[in-house]
Amino acid sequence: MSCSCTFSPATVPASSDPSKHVNFSTGMVLGVEDYRQEFAYHSARDRWIVREIAGYGTLSGLSVSLDRDESDVLTDKLRISAGTAAAPSGQLICVGADQCALLNSWLSTADVVEKVNAIDAHRTPADSATIKVWLTLCYTNCAVARVPIPGQPCRSEEDLMAPSRIADDYRLSLSFDPPEIGETDYLRLLAQYRQALPPAAALPATQALRRALVRRIRRQAKLLFAPVPDAFAVGDDAAVELHPDMAPEIVEELRNLWITELRPQVVPPPCSGTGASTNDCVPLAALTIDVIKGATGWVIDNSGGPLKVDIDQSDRPFIQSLALAASPFGIAATLPPPPTQEIAWLSANGSINATTDLALIRAATPSDALTIGITGGGNARPQRKLYIRNAGEANVRLVPNNSGVIDGEAGKDLSPGAFVYLAYDGAGNWRTRAGRW
Incomplete structure (x- = not known):
């Protein structure tokens, strides 16, 4: 299904530098x-x-x-x-x-x-x-x-x-x-991580403890989503409890992390020379x-x-016009609370339920390769998506249950630091979505 061209597609030659424009002057011969x-x-x-x-x-x-x-x-x-x-x-x-x-x-x-x-x-x-x-x-x-x-x-x-x-x-x-995977997908994953943080019974007692909690959440987000994760530290793979009163502060921190550190790697600046x-x-x-x-x-x-x-169409990106953004249906519209998100932490051979949204895997012993099963695919939710990051130093083998496949194969290997974003078809088959790096 396509729109056909009468002639072969033509583009601006690679010699044209988008960062330069012509310095017109009297007498210049233009070609x-x-x-x-x-x-x-x-x-x-x-x-x-x-x-x-x-x-x-x-x-x-x-x-x-x-x-x-x-x-x-x-x-x-x-x-x-x-x-x-x-x-x-x-x-x-x-x-x-x-x-x-x-x-x-x-x-x-x-x-x-x-x-x-x-x-x-x-x-x-x-x-x-x-x-x-x-x-x-x-x-x-x-x-x-x-x-x-x-x-x-x-x-x-x-x-x-x-x-x-x-x-x-x-x-x-x-x-x-x-x-x-595009910018919209990464922002959705960051939001899922925020929603997956379990609630805490009480606020941190001191400002220093609050700052320490913010740093832990920032490190976990980078460990999950940064192209090259930070060096792993003890406690990075433990769930961080978050009191509801701190939610706005954490949202702001994750937003700043995205703008200053993660987005430039997902969407390279046009002047960086890395290409689109x-x-x-x-x-x-x-x-x-x-x-x-x-x-x-x-x-x-x-x-x-x-x-x-x-x-x-749940993964479909939209751009709001300014007229829509300023309306009652725009950015500030009151929306129902998002569904509960789940995050799994694994340090040994085990399984991830297909209802999980995010998973971080790291072998307790750096030299131990792990085998992780994906269970409970079922047919009820063919739109399931699962993001998995190997934050350890050993390989991880992902194996779907019930003779399922990943990209047509019986399993998929994740090397240290690698990640995979899987989409499910409702019949045992998972397909990987590539990242931009």
Whole structure:
């Protein structure tokens, strides 16, 4: 499902430095590279403003729904409405008209059939599977409006013309590979960590004890989420009890930690020279689909009622307009309390329940490799997500229960300092979501 380009995508040449603009002066002879350089500077500044100030995500529209034709189930469609979004790079994306994808037609393509067959190989009974795919909206561009160009004689016909314009475009895609973990995901994980702190019966007796508690929480957050965790210290893997009266202070501390230390590693400053992520896509939804193998191939299971398709948009990033933010439905809106979060601490072979949100693992003996099972996947909550960090010095082997798999394998190894963010499909299968480092 995509918007096709008339010509191959074209981009500003890599030689254009977005941190420089042309110093125009009388008598200067301007060439193509000068104009490209000036465009690169202003275009990069525009994206920088959007990305650093507003963020990324859906701006307007782009609702995701399922259209079902009771008379012909083969024409069941996934519909995405017209709308706008800002990509992780800050590039604006505009979808001018509703877009649709015939899901059963998509299931019949060769590469999709191969992937579903691989998932079916782990299932009993055969010829039925539950798949989890991610819908993303990505920015691209197209070189258009070909015009004659001067040049040497005896050129090929292709060299007689060249595109005169580069048009903004987009691509809507369904993929078995989860999107990268983005800024919104890390902020959600920080919030989950805050919610997972157990309540304390009393406030710390002195200001010094309060400061010590704040430092412990800050260290734990960095241990869980920093690209290179701090050196482990005794007590870092123990739960920190937090009195409700200190909650605003801790929220402020975690916010400052994110801005000053964690975010620059997730979203490198544009002047750092480290480059941006190659994935310039906005997640729209995760789809969990039950499929069966019929006479003509894989199709969505529609036995016994509605199509077995779950559309989960809980990880979808949004950007609020200033008008919405200032309204009663905006940033300051009164919301119900968040659900209880769970965090697990493991120092020996054991298990993590799939209902857990966060887990920190460290072998009590640095040389001991650990095996950790993931139990209780079940079918009730296919939108489950689990973040696990190996903060120790030994390898950790993750093994799902009930013959489950992680990325199609029986288990996954976590090296010291590594982390994994897992998404569950409701049928024993976990998929990893890559980080930005």
